[in-house]
Amino acid sequence: MSAGGNPDRLLALCAEAVERMGLDLGGRVVVTEAATGAYAVTPLLAAMAGAVEVRALSKDSRYGSAQDAEDAIIRLATRAGVRVRFSRVKDAALFDGADVVTNSGHLRPLDAETISWLRPGSAISLMYEPWELRPGEVDLDACHARGVHVAGPNEHNPLIGVFAYSGVMAVKQLLDAGVPVLGSRVFLLCDNVFASDIEQGITALGGQITTAVNLDGAPSGRLDAVIVALSPGPKPVLDSAAVKRIREEHPGAVLIQFWGDIDRDDQAFWPPSAPDPGHMGILPSAVGADPIVALQTGGLKVGELLTCGRPVTEAEEALLLRVEPR
Numbered sequence: 001m002s003a004g005g006n007p008d009r010l011l012a013l014c015a016e017a018v019e020r021m022g023l024d025l026g027g028r029v030v031v032t033e034a035a036t037g038a039y040a041v042t043p044l045l046a047a048m049a050g051a052v053e054v055r056a057l058s059k060d061s062r063y064g065s066a067q068d069a070e071d072a073i074i075r076l077a078t079r080a081g082v083r084v085r086f087s088r089v090k091d092a093a094l095f096d097g098a099d100v101v102t103n104s105g106h107l108r109p110l111d112a113e114t115i116s117w118l119r120p121g122s123a124i125s126l127m128y129e130p131w132e133l134r135p136g137e138v139d140l141d142a143c144h145a146r147g148v149h150v151a152g153p154n155e156h157n158p159l160i161g162v163f164a165y166s167g168v169m170a171v172k173q174l175l176d177a178g179v180p181v182l183g184s185r186v187f188l189l190c191d192n193v194f195a196s197d198i199e200q201g202i203t204a205l206g207g208q209i210t211t212a213v214n215l216d217g218a219p220s221g222r223l224d225a226v227i228v229a230l231s232p233g234p235k236p237v238l239d240s241a242a243v244k245r246i247r248e249e250h251p252g253a254v255l256i257q258f259w260g261d262i263d264r265d266d267q268a269f270w271p272p273s274a275p276d277p278g279h280m281g282i283l284p285s286a287v288g289a290d291p292i293v294a295l296q297t298g299g300l301k302v303g304e305l306l307t308c309g310r311p312v313t314e315a316e317e318a319l320l321l322r323v324e325p326r
Helices: 007-021 037-048 066-080 112-116 140-146 162-176 194-204 240-249 290-306
Strands: 029-034 053-058 085-087 100-102 123-125 149-153 185-190 208-212 225-229 254-259 320-322
Touching (some): 007 290, 100 290, 123 290, 149 290, 162 290, 185 194, 194 208
Parallel strands (some): 029 053, 123 149, 185 208
């Protein structure tokens, strides 16, 4: 098996996404990462969309070695009849002449020094919606001063449709935590756009769900799970006092960390290990390669539109969310 599962299915998903979004990177140099798992598709998608050159930065990570990532991408690229160039050094040469740069993990931070290596008029795609941008990932002031465009994909656009997987992701967390969803009583703590998709995913499988922005909105009686999907901030979204309150008022409920940092105690949490600060407790890739292919294609489409050299159409504008200078 290759990155992301069945290689034939993965390549079919990539081809369909490129066609669906009309991704055309002809004449462009794309700089991205060489990642493992489903995220291996990013350089592959750029090459399939006709980029004149695709450069992928490889690094060892907790998800796999640089060699593992390169080998997986080479296998996929060979099957697809495209080429990817690899580098293991983040330097000026990697970004020389780049048109589109992705804000991918191995390339971060895209700091002032990195921005100085980019040509004016080039573009950085955040590869997620701008409100998800974490401090220190992209120096927006340096981008503005250099004339580098920045935007992210509109994940709610039907052509991308990544947010529709949020409910599936929450369901997977519940199942992995031993909560069957069907007939389960779930309290969702949510103050953002994840709410409706998570609610839909759980109710579609026969779960009962109550949603509120704080603990005062919790239902009475026994709960099977409390899903935390609160927007991260400088402090934990649930401090130790809030966790204690949940334990006292809803004994036996599993605390599911979907998004938002929590002061954990030593009782039942899912996932068992806390995600990095500001990161989600489950990656979209946990439910399959499909959302990753859609997201990465949408992110690359952002780069295409920011560097197309013409006014974008209304339909194209709806695919991206621009980051305005501060």
